[in-house]
Amino acid sequence: MPKIAENLIIRKFGDEYFLLDSKEEKLHSLNETGSLIFSLLLKNFKKDAIAKKMATEYEIDDQTAFKDVEEFILVLSKKGII
Template identity: 30%
Template sequence: MRLRSAELSTRTIGDETIVLSLATSRYFAITGVGTRLFELLAEETSVDALVGTIVAEYDVDDATARRDVEAFVERLRDARLLH
């Protein structure tokens, strides 16, 4: 999976990323670890790879990271921001 980058306009300021879906004209604000996940999703990746990166970079256990990554990815899918 990866972002539909050609259909998105983004701007990151600090730890907040503002996303405009050009396909739906909807804005999204992504903060904190979500900004890091959004960066990682610019390239083809998997939930397992995302979880591994978050566990390695942040003070979080695998189960919590997996739950949060899966929820974040599901929200992006629902918003049609992922391939």
């Protein structure tokens, strides 16, 4: 399970998250889909459970949803968010 970086200041406005990296002084904004994945990561959901939720929410197949979740988590990791 990915761990959220400790140096993040997290704010939610509506359905979107804004993440301020206080160490790098960078602001990241997440769209609706990214915000859903991130909110489930905050609740310690596993990738499989996140993908199931995504598949239901966006009416896509489980395999596509899992691939999308993995790719998004990789992006978060590369940006130092997790």
